[in-house]
Every structure is written in structure tokens, then in C-alpha cells.
Amino acid sequence: MNTFGRILRISLFGESHGGAVGCTLDGVPPGIPLSEADLLPDLQRRKSGKVGTTPRQEPDQPRIVTGVFQGHSTGAPLTILFENTNTRSRDYRQFVDSPRPGHADFVAQQKYGGFQDYTGGGHFSGRVTLGVVAAGAIAKKIIAPAAISSEVLEIGGQQDYEAVLAAAVEAHDSLGGIIQLRVDGLPVGLGEPFFDAVEARLAHAVFAVPATRGIEFGTGFPAARMKGSEHNDPIIDERGTTATNHAGGINGGITNGNPVVFRVAVKPTSSIGRPQRTMNFAKGAVEEMLIEGRHDSCIALRIPPVLEAVTALVLADFKLVAQATAPAPQGS
């Protein structure tokens, strides 16, 4: 549902055009220096406004409503709100009758029996990830000194993607992309097999992010074409450093001290400004539709801080859990 994590638990809420979006983060250790300013850099990175992203501008100002006192986390739940202010009135009702291809319009209507908030995508809106990014900024503090970075490997199949992006914007079409995540400085021993293998929870969190279509760890899909003698990573020192990192920093579902590396495939944005076919349920006929307005041509450009955030949330939770499940002191 909308809660995730064992010790560090995020609960998400909100709709694009409702009163607010936000999250509650429970299980944050007390004593972490924290203010709203700490959340702004990642929120800024998530913002639209660049080429290929929607011109809708929200202030995206986080308000830490609870859980911080005198500049530190208190140990009580931390609720962060983003009030919705820029909700354009518009005829979203039409998408109940004529569900947009690639969107959740059709499944939401079926699952929620017509009661879903259909304005602006409702709870399916990418705007809900604001709470994820804010929580992730806190999780990054928990996993320090480990550090997460991300890189746009390609957009529309191109490493140098400016031209293809401009062409897509011009054509009112959209592009996807591939993002690589990397985490340096993790200790050996995070992860709780069987079901809470590090890859398992990372993938879980990554696929919760809208528009993700694939994930691969270490060498990933190409590993399926390697021989064991090529793929196995030789251990070359007493800290567990490996000569290669085909495993992506994880063995048996547990971090091995090498960088955790994975890549995420992001689909082209579903909202495009070109004619599309869909079923019109009111008329009982397939017809052509054109979605007006301006949208992100490439959500992959805004998704990196969201992927970093879910990565941080997963790893911070693992770190706290590892403190709980450490070997018993000798003599106990």
C-alpha cells in the first residue's frame, strides 16, 4: 500500500490537485540535524523547468510539520507537507470516458469504482514523489558517510541527447531514458535474505516510482551472456574488495563493501501532444484523442533524485535493521 520499510518507514499521501502531497517518516533516529533547507537541493533537482520538462511551476516548498525540535530529529514521526497551490482547473472528467493510453485512467476507474480523484492523475500523479524526495534527503543523512550518485546514461537511446530531445519537444512526442545509480561507502553486511535481499528491496522501491520499466544490478542483463569464469568477481584484499564488480556490490543479497551499482529503464512519458487512439466508453467506440496542455517530454530527466531517494530509504532501513540483528556479544 502506501507504507514501506521495517524500522525506517515512509507513509505517502496526496493527490496532484488535492489539498497537499507529503509523507510521514517514522523510525528516524533522534538527534539528526535537520531543517527544511536540508530538503531543498534534491527537491530543486526534481523540479521541472528545464528543456524537456513541464513548465508547470509549483513552489514545492516543504513544511516539516512534526518530528523536528530545536534543529534535530526527535525520534517521533516526521511529517512533511507540500501544499498544492498551482492546480489548474481543466476538464479531467473526459479521461474517465476516454482513458489516456499509458496512463492509469482505465485501471483506476475499474479498481476504485469511479471514486478515484481523477484530476491531474490524482494519487497516481508524479507529484506524489515530492514526499519521496523529501524523505530521501533525510535517509541520505542516515546512511552517511555512504553516498549516492546518479547519472543519465542515455535519453532516447543517445548519450548525447540534446538534439533528439529538442526534436521530441518539437514533435510533441516524448522520450525515455536509462539512469545509473551508484552508492559508495556502504559497509559489508546490509541486507536480510531471503526476501529482503538488497536487490529485492531496492527493486521494490524503484518500481514503485512511476514510469520505471526495468532494473539491472551490476552487469545486469549482459551478465546472462557471460560465463561464470568471466562474471565471478575475484576478492583481492581483506576488506572484500573485488577486482571487477559484475555483482554490483551485492552477493547473496548482502552488500559486499564494493560500490552498489544498478541501472533503471524509464519509459517515455505517456502524456504526449499527438493524436492517439483510445476507447471512448461513453460512446462505446474507439476514437482519436488529442491531449492538450504541456507536459514533460522526458520524465527520465526529473527522475534521478527520486531514484536516489528510494535508494536512500531502502539502505537507511537496512542500516537500522542491521543494528538490530547484529551478532550477539560473546558470552551472552
Place this chain on the structure above:
Amino acid sequence: MNTFGRILRISLFGESHGGAVGCTLDGVPPGIPLSEADLLPDLQRRKSGKVGTTPRQEPDQPRIVTGVFQGHSTGAPLTILFENTNTRSRDYRQFVDSPRPGHADFVAQQKYGGFQDYTGGGHFSGRVTLGVVAAGAIAKKIIAPAAISSEVLEIGGQQDYEAVLAAAVEAHDSLGGIIQLRVDGLPVGLGEPFFDAVEARLAHAVFAVPATRGIEFGTGFPAARMKGSEHNDPIIDERGTTATNHAGGINGGITNGNPVVFRVAVKPTSSIGRPQRTMNFAKGAVEEMLIEGRHDSCIALRIPPVLEAVTALVLADFKLVAQATAPAPQGS
């Protein structure tokens, strides 16, 4: 940890060379016709013995210890045991000093402080998936009439893989592969966003299975190179059928009534019969090691029923949860 699911919950236990492996499955609706014979077909498919798989032969006979009465599930927890009988004594202690590349030897030693059962891989052994496959056979009954199928798309990069497999066996090396899963007949509306998107929980469960390195839904990684106008699936009838299925049967994290399709990358088996370098912690030096014995040259050939099983477990849980979260009857 070792429990997974919200309503239908599997708890796994066991080690390769301990007393047994098995599982407890809680939340099974009462009244499902069930006997040990129902579990055998998938267990048989998981078995070794074919070319490219280990010649270790266990009877793999499941014993349903609890939760079945007069041929039906009772609604109480269902425990299934596989006694370990064919545990070859062997010097596994050496792998604590000289951790095998690609295995969990090193991380287990670090995480569990030397107390892990290191014989035969312990709880990290692929033998633990016996309990998964048995539970999956029950989950398949819960999701009926929906049906799961799997297909080996390629081994060692080859669709026609017999020659490459024979060569790998000959060379005491190993191969990976790519498996495609497909689920037909699912209703519209399974999945519970934000965090329990269908892809999220499927990926979680898939990456819990040892040796998985990647997963992609629908068109997957290639979708990152498509335009939105190519990738969006037009809805062409009132049941939500789409002209194409780039989305792999899922929109907004919810099943849309089309076949759910995803592919899984399986790495080459880590155990190979060729010299490898690793750190010898007793000597404090990197040296060459040779792992004796015979192993699976291609675990990808045995993994399909395991992947089907975790798929069934996830979807059955979603089906039960959907019964709980259905829209309120009018007038309530």
C-alpha cells in the same frame, strides 16, 4: 527477512545441509483441494539431473505437516517440509578462509560473525527455493483461472543453446540465461500503489531468488529508446484490451487485463570447476583456488518454476488484498 506477503504470507526456513528446508504459508483461504501430489509437478520441473544441472539427487518429497484436513486447506497455517537426506560431508570450512567468488561466503562470515551454517551454502543455498516452489503451487490454485507460464528465451546468449551448454559443461564453466514469464487471465485491478505496485512486488520477490540480476516489464529496457507515440498502448475495447502490450499488462502499478509479461536475467552459476583467484584470509594472501565437485552449469535451466512460484505468490496475495479493498457497496 524470511516472511513475505500481506494476507498470503510465506515464511521460509532451512539450510542445504541442516535438518530440512521448507515453508509455512499463512492466509490460504479454507476449502482449496490440496494434497502433496499437487506440489510434485513443479518440484519435478525444478529438479536437477538434466544436462547442465547438478547430478546431486534428492528425493525432494514434500510433506504437508499442517493446514490440510480431509483433502482441503483449513485456513490454518500450512507447513511443508523437505527433509534433507543427501548431505555429503565435505570440507566446507575452507570456504570461510577462502571465500568463493560470486558466492555469499565472504558476506555471510562478516554479517553473521562466523556463526552462519557454512555447509553447502547454508541458508543461502538454492535448495531453500524448494519451499518457494511448493508454496507457489498452492498460490497458483488461488489465482486460477489465471495461469502462469515461463519460457527460456536464451542460454549463454543463444536461443538454440545445446551446443553452448555442452561446451560449458566440458569446460567446467557455467552459463546464464534469460527467462520470460507470462500471466494470462488476470482481472483488471490487482496492485496497490504507491509502494505495492504490481511490478514492485513482483520484482521484490524475483530478486529474492538467488542468481537473478535484472528484470524488465513489457518492452522493458528497449522502451527507454522508444517515443511515447510508439510505446503507448491504444485501448481498443471495453474490457481494456490494448492493441500492443508494451506496458506488460500493468498501468500505474495495477493490472490492466492484458497479459502480464516480464523477463528475468539469470547470472551464470557462481560455482565453476575452473581455477579462480580469491583472498585466503587465513594466509592473508590472494591465491588460486579450485572448487571440486560437480555443480549446476546453468541454474537458469532450473529457475523457471521458482520464478513462476514467486509470481504466483505475489499475484495471489494481490488477489486476496483486492477482495479486502474493493469499493464499498453503494449506500454504505
Place this chain on the structure above:
Amino acid sequence: MNTFGRILRISLFGESHGGAVGCTLDGVPPGIPLSEADLLPDLQRRKSGKVGTTPRQEPDQPRIVTGVFQGHSTGAPLTILFENTNTRSRDYRQFVDSPRPGHADFVAQQKYGGFQDYTGGGHFSGRVTLGVVAAGAIAKKIIAPAAISSEVLEIGGQQDYEAVLAAAVEAHDSLGGIIQLRVDGLPVGLGEPFFDAVEARLAHAVFAVPATRGIEFGTGFPAARMKGSEHNDPIIDERGTTATNHAGGINGGITNGNPVVFRVAVKPTSSIGRPQRTMNFAKGAVEEMLIEGRHDSCIALRIPPVLEAVTALVLADFKLVAQATAPAPQGS
């Protein structure tokens, strides 16, 4: 922690003097008619202002921020906020040095390392139950037509408690009380043994409410002094009606169709206006303290709607879970 429930899940947040208190309720079925006005009657009952309750007056105006659209629940998380407006500045810091007897001052200081919000009790404040009462009002809609009622059985040991209450107020002292809860109209079959017996989850939720010291179901403690021949409830019709209800409507952890009845002991309010001894950690000496200000002389008078709310939350969750775990249709 601060989340409770399997399908219907409440997440609580807030501090007495922080920005707000409130809750997020996930798993609410879509289609339930709902507005802020529906929450007011129980919130009004929880309010202070009567004899024996604190004169601090907050407007306690709930704001449903998310999860309601066009007058109905949407199926998305429902967040309800109560902004804190009447936070009197006062020297709460003194209670870190001289922890108040009966309060959480000492344990909070130890557990949270001094980072807890100590103003007004912080997250330990009874004000946090505002979110519980609001969520409970929604849960009551889910369990309808079953209905919950509560009764103050005694205050300060007296059924007719006006005089004893006036005397306590006069003496700047406080009183406890016993509250009886009753639920009529529940179906047979709610409850999920072993660990989710109905009494187990009700007691869990009741003891989460501050100031509760005991709970007993049906005949309760006096049942320990009865013979089995006296205590067993004869079943007298085909719906399971029993001649007596010593069991309090629950057998084997499952509702039996008779009224669910239990009583809760509420301690006398810890804040009193009389001199008390406590350790002054700054001085390293035990000394007398006097807590200024005005407080509830009897929290038991305000707690009934809170107890009704947690009862409703538990039973609504059981109702939704029962829909998920119902017997399989014949022929499945």
C-alpha cells in the same frame, strides 16, 4: 511504532506544541460518503471544558487534506490534520531536569537522548489522540451497521461521581475511572488467530491510548473466580446467540455474533496541582516540585471516544481482512 493495522492502516504523527497533530488512514475502501463534518461529533465528545477537564480550548478543527473527492473516499490515503494554534509558551525545560512523576519525562529523556520535543508532552501528549478519534469516525462507517457505544461505569470508585470529582478538583488532585465498551451487530467470524485474536488486537490498540492500566473482556477478572459450569455460555439458537455472555462476544479469538463487551481501567491523571517529590537531575537530589497550570482532573471523562475509535479501527480492519480470507468458492 506509529502505524497500526493490516489492511486499514493508521499512521499517527504530531506533538502537542509542534506544527500539528493528525493521521494518515490507508486502506479505506473507495466510495464511503465522507466530509469533515462527519468527524466533528466524536471530536466534540473528546473535547475538554467540562468539570474535571482542562480549560485549554483548541478549536480542534480537522482538515481532510487528501483522500476525499466529491464527497467520498477515493481509495487513496486519507490524511487529516489538526493545526496547533493554542500552544502556551511555558518553561517545559524544567521537566527535563525534574521529571514529573507518572509522566514520560524521564523515559523520553533516556530513550531519545535529550532530543525529544519536551514541550507539552511532545509526541506523548494526549493531544495526539485527535488523529485517532478522527480516523475512528471513518472506521465506524466501515463497520456499520455494527455500532459501538461506551459508558463511564465509575469515576474515583463511584458510579455517581459528581461529588468526588468536585472534591478532587478542589484539592488539585486527580481521579481515574472505568469505562465499558460495547459493540452490537458484529457478524460471526471476525478475528485471525493465533496472534490476531480479537481480544489481542483490541487490547493492543487500547493500551496504546495513554493512561490505560487494565482491560478485561466479558466477565473479565471475576471469570477467574467462576467455575466452568458457570462461565460457559450455552448456545441457544442457530445464529449462535448465547444465554449468557461471559465470553464478551468472542470465542477462540473470533467474534461469535453476540455483543463484544470489555472494560478499561483508566489511571488518575498524572498532572496534579499538589506538591510531589521527584529527582532533580541537575541538582542530583530528590526535592519537592509543584506543577503549575490547570489540567484534566479526570482524563477518564475524555477518553471514551478515543476508546471507541481504536475499537472501530481494529474491527474495521478485521472486517476488511475477513473479506480477503473468506473460504474459497466451491469448485475453485
Place this chain on the structure above:
Amino acid sequence: MNTFGRILRISLFGESHGGAVGCTLDGVPPGIPLSEADLLPDLQRRKSGKVGTTPRQEPDQPRIVTGVFQGHSTGAPLTILFENTNTRSRDYRQFVDSPRPGHADFVAQQKYGGFQDYTGGGHFSGRVTLGVVAAGAIAKKIIAPAAISSEVLEIGGQQDYEAVLAAAVEAHDSLGGIIQLRVDGLPVGLGEPFFDAVEARLAHAVFAVPATRGIEFGTGFPAARMKGSEHNDPIIDERGTTATNHAGGINGGITNGNPVVFRVAVKPTSSIGRPQRTMNFAKGAVEEMLIEGRHDSCIALRIPPVLEAVTALVLADFKLVAQATAPAPQGS
């Protein structure tokens, strides 16, 4: 359902006359010295055979199937089995038609649609608590040096209960009792409000145990008749020792370093050898029934090690969780 705990998680399974009863305990820290012999003392205390308990004698021999290696816990799930050997064949089918008063016969038939294992009480049998006691013996090791003790305060209303017990046995009737639990040596700071207050989880676990009807902490129900000036416990030293312990060692849901004390009311055993009225659903009429065989006349005499076990499981889980949620090191 049948799993309980956040880090230390017990999963229970089994029926009285099925193949076995037992449990899986996940989250046990690696390195705890452990063998089957360690489980025997508490299992022996739970055994029947004394006056007032059933003469059914099972060997109750635990088998640790997984999770222990070379005499220590490994960190992998620990499964403990008790094979059922002494299952007397008998006509339990009659209790489906004529449900026994005080038993779960009626509710099980309704909830599980007739598919429940009705022999010997099935999953509702007290025999299922064998797994609880075994797991509790391990949990006691985790909370050491804190120690749990229990005391039978009264049986049938008498502190000196031999005569009243003999009379009940003679009359084929049954008695209840009150048990007091006490835990010494706990650190300050266990417990995770709001919902995981120490009392909340202890009460949850206690009411999962069959036959419990009430619980009270510290002074309990009598506290409802005290004044605040009498009930508040003065803190008298820097470790938080209090002059009195009306609070039962818990403030604000968190242990305060004083002994945790609570009492549990146990109902008289439902199975009695005297005529009782019940509905015969086959005949559609109320009639008199007589349950043959011999049963516990006083389950309260066997329940103390079960209550100790659930207490240990709850506190051990809190201890591990507290390691995860400790304040962040300065400078983090």
C-alpha cells in the same frame, strides 16, 4: 494472523491432531548458544500431569530443525517441530453439529466454512502453545540479564487452592485463576509509542494465548480508584528508581527501569465433564450434551510458562528494535 514481531518474528503452525505443531523464529541474532536441552525446562513446566491437569501425556520433544549450527544460533530462521504422536481417535465430528459452549467450535465452523480441522480443537488447541514456549526459551536468552518470573496468585478465588481444586476435579468442573508476571533487570527505554507501547504489545501477545480474559499493569484496575497524588510514583534516584511501582515499570509506554509487573486473568477451562446445554445444528434444537474424556480442570496451572514465553518474545523484540532506533551518534 500467525506471525508476530517486528525484528524477532515468530510464525506459529500446527494442529492438535495434525502432523505436528511448532514455530519458526526469525531474527534471532547469530551466536546465541542453543540446543534442544535449553528448551526443556519451560516445556516441562507447561506439561500436564499434575492434579487439575489432563492426563494426556505427549513426550513434547522439541526438534530444532534449522537455524542452529555447532551449538549456536546462525542468524537464519530457527524452526522447531513437535511431532504429534498421541492423537486419540474420537468422534470430534459431533462438535461440529453440537458446538461445545466456551469453545471455538461454532465460530470455526462459520469462519472456515466447515473446512477447519475439528479434531482435538485443531489450530485452536492449547497444544499450539508448545511452539510459543519453545520460542520463548530462546527469547529469554536474548533479554538476559533481565529475567522473567511468574506466580499463581489464586485459583478459584483462593490463594491456598488445593481444596477447591480437588473439589472441582471431583465435580468434573473446572476453575480459573490469576497469574502475576514480573520482569526484573530491564533497561530504561524499551517500547515504541504510539502503537507499540510496552503494555500494548504485551497485552496483544497475552490475549493471543487461549483462555486469557483480562490483563492489568502495575496497580491495574484498582488504580482507577486511586487519586493521582496516591498513584504517581516518586522518582528517588538518578537511575529512575521509584518509591512505589503503581505504574508497573512503564511510563508513556516505555520501560522506566523498575520491575515490569502485570496480572492476567485466566478463565475456567471450557471443557468440563458436566451436562451442558447447546444448540444441535443437525437437529435444529437446543439439547443437553456431555463431553466425555478427561481434561484440564484448571488451565491456569499450565499457562504460566506460556505467559512468560510471550512476555519474553515481546521484550526481546523491543530490545532488538531499540538497538535500531537508538539516538544518532553526535556529529552524524
